[in-house]
Amino acid sequence: MPFALAILVGTQLVAEVLRRVLHLPLPGPVIGMFLLALALIGPARRWLAPTADKPSALEQTATTLISNMGLLFVPAxxxxxxxxxxxxxxxxxxxxxxxxxxxxxxxxxxxxxxxxxxxxxxxxxxxxxxxxxxx
Structure with missing residues (x-):
């Protein structure tokens, strides 16, 4: 789970840096999701994709975050x-x-x-x- 969380936060960090450097009109998280999608269909797939017997750590982490998403609405x-x-x-x-x-x-x-x-x-x-x- 720490590796998967590092991937999620890392892609958002890279996206935020790209957004600021390139003056892109999109939010960093949107760019980060796009970069993560490219990684999942690209060469990094073998590290991030699930195997036949169990889901990947990235999938497990994303599922956990989504299942607890209600907590993220408390600040709003x-x-x-x-x-x-x-x-x-x-x-x-x-x-x-x-x-x-x-x-x-x-x-x-x-x-x-x-x-x-x-x-x-x-x-x-x-x-x-x-x-x-x-x-």
Missing amino acids: GVGIVAELGVLQREWFPIVAGLIVSTVLGLIVTGVVMHRIMRRSEMRELSAAGRHEEAN
Whole structure:
């Protein structure tokens, strides 16, 4: 478990350094997850991947962290209670921002999904057409 935790924290550290050095607009943890995903499909897979008889230490550590994720929300809850006055004064812009950002996120997701599905259907149709021409 210490090795797996070192990998998780290390990828986040490397990502945070990259973010600051390269002035990337993404948060360090997002870049770290991307780097970890690349490591899991790349050459480091043999050290990080599970074996046939048991899960890897990385998988066990990640599962433990996820199962205790509720504890990570305690500081956010404390922050909300601490800033309750601001929330009471500024409730309308906060609610409006939440609603607008949710609706925009759904619209963008729908448009992207529609375009991806349309491209996929066009490829299938063109592949089917080429297959029929060959016969």
